[in-house]
Amino acid sequence: MKGRGEEEEEEEEEEECPGVLPPTPRNSTLSPYTDDTYSDLSPGTDSEAAAEEAAINHELGLSEDHFSKPEESILNMTKENVENNIEKCKALILQCEESTSRRRALVHKLIQLRLRLQEMHDTAEIASTGVLVKMGHHLQPQKPPLTRASKQYCDKCAHIIWGVIHISYVCSLCDYRCHGRCVEDTIRRCASTRVTEDPMYILRICPEVGLASQNYKCAECKRIITNKSAWSEPRRCDYTGLYYCPACHWGSRVVLPARVLHNWDFEERGVSRQAKQFLALMRNKPVLDLEKLNLHLFKFVEELITVKKLREDILLMKRYLGTCRAAQETRMLRQLEERQHFVENSHMYSLQDLVDAESGVLVTYLQKVHQTFSEHIKTSCLVCQGKGYICEICDVSDIIFPFDGGVVVCDGCSTVLHHLCYTNRGSKCPRCVRQEARRRQETTGDRVGVGRR
Template identity: 40%
Template sequence: MQTVQSLKDGIWNLPNTVTSLLGSREDGGVAADDHNNNAATSPDDGEDGKNDDDEGDSVSDDNGAAVAAIEEQDIGAESMANSLMSVEEDILDRSHAIPFGLIREQWQLVLDWDASIPEMEDAIGKCKDLVLRCEDDSEEKKWLVRHLIELRYRLRELQDVDSDPDELPPETKVILGHHFVANRNNPKYKVHCDHCSGIIWNVVQASYICTDCSFAVHHKCIRNVIRICAHVITTERNLPIECICPEIGLAFQKYTCAECGCQLSCNTSTAVTCFGLELKAEKFNAVVPRLCDYSGLYYCTACHWNDTSIIPARVVNNWDFVPRKVGRASLQQIRLLYERPLINLEARNPRLFHFIAGLGVVKRLRTKLTQMKRYLAVCRLAEEHRLVRDTFGGGSRRHLMQSVDMYSVADLVGVENGTLPEFLRKAHDAFERHIRNCVICSGKAYFCEVCSNDEFLFPFDDAAIACTRCNSVSHRACYARSNRSCLKCARLRVREQQMRNEILDAANGN
């Protein structure tokens, strides 16, 4: 064990050893001259001089190998620096990554920042023609629509400057769907640039933030942004990814980052040498790929910060709320979709309602709230007291009483931790109290047509059932005794048949 440890120490101290060898090389040259002088005066010292020369030759061989290794490392570092410079030069081109089918039209669509108004108008006209010719839901059409919006915004800026040169330029900058505004706030926590991953020091550095997806960026990095706005992506897709981690593999990505395109290493994070020494990939300047559990793509460390988030696909398919690591772009998309009611849970996974008791409770309460909405929507007193608005807030939860099927990720999280059923019970109790005590709402109650009881009935009562055709309400027990047939619907059918007979008789002259 001591021998292995000494070998490890020797390998880690290799640079110091090389330096000492280079220093001993000069000393060896001086010592060789001294030995030659001594050999001329003292023949007995000849053999010692010969031995010293042999040792000097071996040392010089070792020094040559060490110098060659250092030169190879310098060449490798220089080539890596050149590759990084080439990647930085291509960032602007990647920011306007045009689809393959539009490469021939690139010179007419992608304009420089100093383009004139006529050039901008020609590009807009060409872009509009291509939009009409492209197929629906194609990548080319999506790219053209995004680019058309950006070109129109830039044209408007140029026209404003041309009409009034003294007018200040607009504060909003539109780049790849982002609407960047100057960030004048001083946050209490560190904010990192989403492009270069550096810290944004608001006191000494100008920065911008996207009003749609909260993308933060330095002023110097704003022209090099390569990530499309998450708000644009979620609007085009309109649904979260339904598959669990749809991984395609590094080979399909050509061992490059899915966002910035930098080269990724296929090596593991650590390796073991023949001496049992662990070597980390960072020591070889290798970019270790990081998997995004939401998109299934691999990213570099600049585009994937090991942020964790709940994955909507895992919640819908497996009722799994464990946070997983996602990339920065995926994190922004999940945050935008978090409170949007886009998931038809009963259509996607109906068996969850049999295994998760909270989902059944929420479904029953939402069904009653939709029935109460018929009373509250036309009640003048409920509008004056702002009953619905004060209960559901600004509107992020209005869908809970407008429909029964659609859920958001926030709703499913509330079902898991129990906050959503409690919230719906409080809303149900407040609305029921108003309907029963309100003069306007209570006047729209029903009587059971089977038993002719004087008890007031409402569609949301537990002991009542409403007809799906005529909305008449009766007791559940009475409805079962009448062979599940509605008496009001039967009367309406008889009346309709009588009217038809009268019309036919009048037509025949009877």
């Protein structure tokens, strides 16, 4: 039995191996498995299967040399040829004894041929239809790759998609990918529809309910899942806490929002395909109000304390830049374009923000923005400089700004004072004290006036 943790790490551009394909002979290019990992799933011995395949290819006139790719010769066949071979193959299967390796190889060949025929039909159809809409997906026909690009698997049947042979589609919204022949059977709703309807995460850590309460069925496709076979092993999704079959859960690993939020834990864990597509679309959405969800983070995570201060400063600077023509002409605020929410508030975070906060990328990014903005306001722009403050307590002529270090902004009148001056004055703002005194004078003055009349 293969656990999730044992799954092979593929090269970066390759997608995870779903691990549910029917066994194929070793020399067949249809097998996505590395030999040693999955050879125990193949029926009979490899050499036996290879020999059978070679014999069958020879009988059908597909390929003399069993080291070449039989699929390519299938690819070059005319429709008539494929149909003839299907009939031949069927006849051979009937003559064959049951449960022999020859029969299995023949059935496999028959499947390949039938698929090819189906693809030929699909090609004709695509020519007229183009984009297909199914379960909210916008499925665009995929062009065959020019080079031997990364392996891709079908989100519906989990079998490999051979760009050269198969017609396939990819959803322009969520990256769901499937064979042309699998479009009709698609049951997964496009992740983008969920993101539009309810852009919020499950924020309980892996809320598992147990296999029994799922009736031992895959949470998505409802196939029976048991530990009896590797092809139907239940795989837990760390995001939903539910169990999935290997076709719906490929062992993709991602950072989980609930674990980050509650444990500041950025370890990637296994999730279903469905969850992976949803989480990918949500990754940059600023939907996490950290202070409401877990205020403790700001006490323990130093990076977050820095990020929070920088974001608050940047919001204060925005007031200057927003009313400065020079700043608008040079489109200074566009520096925050990739994180639009930083211009709007200082408390909402996307999961990507938190990942970047942890790695230090976010602090560096914000410090750079902070420096550019502050340089404009304090040094290079006379208009902005003119909107600075002079501390009313010490009256030293250096100009201070609300985003400077060591200053306080008065809650009452928004004036800016040196922090030290402010505390020395018993934490009282002189301007507010003055205003308060004037008000008191006016009201007593009024009363005196009334008395005289």
